[in-house]
Amino acid sequence: MEDPTEQSLWRPLHELLGRMDAEIGRIYTDREITGLKPTYVRELLQLHFRGPMTITELADALGRTHSALSQKVSAMRTAGLVRTVPGADARSKQVTLTAKSKKLVDLLAAEWRATEAAIAELEAELPYPMSQVVRDVEAALVRKSFHDRIAEKLGKQQ
CATH class of the missing domain: 1.10.10.10 (Winged helix-like DNA-binding domain superfamily/Winged helix DNA-binding domain)
Known part of the structure; x- marks a missing residue:
């Protein structure tokens, strides 16, 4: 491994x-x-x-x-x-x-x-401000939480 x-x-x-x-x-x-x-x-x-x-x-x-x-x-x-x-x-x-x-x-x-x-x-x-990156990540995490994204990936590995 x-x-x-x-x-x-x-x-x-x-x-x-x-x-x-x-x-x-x-x-x-x-x-x-x-x-x-x-x-x-x-x-x-x-x-x-x-x-x-x-x-x-x-x-x-x-x-x-x-x-x-x-x-x-x-x-x-x-x-x-x-x-x-x-x-x-x-x-x-x-x-x-x-x-x-x-x-x-x-x-x-x-x-x-x-x-x-x-x-x-x-x-x-910067071409894409860091504060905008944060807002975009937060919006994506509202749609699907980080926990759910990780759990989903773990489920696919088992």
């Missing part, structure tokens, strides 16, 4: 996004900011603009699962970017910005805007 991971239509997209995230990360490195990852910025800005939130509230605001946000909050807490305190009930935790991340908020908002402007510039150079 051959290794199926040697072929991938998906990998180039993941690698491209990884390279783009790494380039954003260089912005933080250039400014000697430690512990900050590009994947934390949206959460930090949400907490800044909306105020402290429970993990559930933050997950809902971002369209993520509680489990995924809980793991991310833990990593951001380790990096010194957020802190958690008991919430209104014993099962919830309130997430707040630390002094370290409060100092970064202006830069993070500016970087977000600059990143969006850079993406718009990049899209203008």
Whole structure:
């Protein structure tokens, strides 16, 4: 049997996004900011603009699962970017910005805007904008889910 991971239509997209995230990360490195990852910025800005939130509230605001946000909050807490305190009930935790991340908020908002402007510039150079690709893929997945497409292919193999 051959290794199926040697072929991938998906990998180039993941690698491209990884390279783009790494380039954003260089912005933080250039400014000697430690512990900050590009994947934390949206959460930090949400907490800044909306105020402290429970993990559930933050997950809902971002369209993520509680489990995924809980793991991310833990990593951001380790990096010194957020802190958690008991919430209104014993099962919830309130997430707040630390002094370290409060100092970064202006830069993070500016970087977000600059990143969006850079993406718009990049899209203008392309014959088919990335944002249109996303909309087209989403529309195709409304017609038939990714799960159903994979399950169908698995059914044909058995």
